[in-house]
Amino acid sequence: MVASIIDGKALSAEMRVELRNDVQRYIESRGQAPGLVIVRMGGDAASGVYSKAILRIANDVGVQARLDQLPEDTASDALRAALQRLNSDASVHGIIVQMPLPAHLSQQMVAETIAPEKDIDGISPHNAGNLLLGFPSLLPSTSGAVMEVLARTHTPLEGRRVVVLGRSNVVGKPLAILLLQQHATVTICHSRTTNLSEITREADVLVAAVGRANMVTAEMVRPGATVIDVGINAKPGGGITGDVDLESVRTVAGAVTPTPGGVGPLTNVVLLKQCLQTAWRQSDK
Numbered sequence: 001m002v003a004s005i006i007d008g009k010a011l012s013a014e015m016r017v018e019l020r021n022d023v024q025r026y027i028e029s030r031g032q033a034p035g036l037v038i039v040r041m042g043g044d045a046a047s048g049v050y051s052k053a054i055l056r057i058a059n060d061v062g063v064q065a066r067l068d069q070l071p072e073d074t075a076s077d078a079l080r081a082a083l084q085r086l087n088s089d090a091s092v093h094g095i096i097v098q099m100p101l102p103a104h105l106s107q108q109m110v111a112e113t114i115a116p117e118k119d120i121d122g123i124s125p126h127n128a129g130n131l132l133l134g135f136p137s138l139l140p141s142t143s144g145a146v147m148e149v150l151a152r153t154h155t156p157l158e159g160r161r162v163v164v165l166g167r168s169n170v171v172g173k174p175l176a177i178l179l180l181q182q183h184a185t186v187t188i189c190h191s192r193t194t195n196l197s198e199i200t201r202e203a204d205v206l207v208a209a210v211g212r213a214n215m216v217t218a219e220m221v222r223p224g225a226t227v228i229d230v231g232i233n234a235k236p237g238g239g240i241t242g243d244v245d246l247e248s249v250r251t252v253a254g255a256v257t258p259t260p261g262g263v264g265p266l267t268n269v270v271l272l273k274q275c276l277q278t279a280w281r282q283s284d285k
């Protein structure tokens, strides 16, 4: 079997056409663009790539976006105050705080401070709780992007075995919930899982969201399976690579997403789509 390579850039372009129209309708109705602010501390490479991609695509679809780059040593109180200012700024409809945070800052503080109605990356307890309960909610955008890839490639999920590698709050956990809602049989594996490849070889759909370059190889994949690579690992010489060893996996898989050019380009669009959604909500009042 030689896997087909899923073209994330093409899927992203398709979504951007839809989104550009939807943003235009908002601007015509409300007389202003949806506003988005990225808050970033420090110099993590993956979050740098992501920030640039968000700004570029925002500009392309008509969302007003800016990057608030704060120093790595920003104090917790100063970050809280900055977020509170964004919460009460009516021109800001969506806020994303880039992860990972520097070690001295608490994810819980950030998640509890961002106003749930501006939480376009779905990290607040309010949105996470709604997702768990099956109520409408804002999603962590990467988990939303994986669902977009699966839907737009018509990958069946109902009754299928899906194995998710990774249990993070931004990918593994929310994705497992979304897959359950589509009636998949979901298994979450992580760093303490024993006999990992025995489990992954059962998967009709295998999602890698671990953060370890090239860890998924052909021996871990069921022949014909769909393999979704969510990993964003910085390459020593610059650029990014995924969690999936593409050259190895493509010999057994049915379909596989590359990195770059797979899930990443949809993540940005999902984030912006959710910003448009929050802008409509905030201007409805």
Ligand SMILES: Nc1nc(=O)c2c([nH]1)NC[C@@H]1CN(c3ccc(C(=O)N[C@@H](CCC(=O)O)C(=O)O)cc3)C=[N+]21
Residues within 6 Å of the ligand: 046, 047, 048, 049, 050, 053, 096, 097, 098, 099, 100, 121, 141, 142, 170, 232, 239, 240, 259, 260, 261, 262, 263, 264, 265, 266, 267, 268
């Ligand atoms: N709160 C939060 N939510 C996140 O979702 C989040 C985060 N923090 N911190 C950083 C990581 C990383 N991440 C990326 C998303 C898309 C691309 C992306 O668009 N990649 C393109 C372009 C790659 C390139 O320019 O080389 C591609 O894969 O083809 C990259 C990285 C989201 N993350």
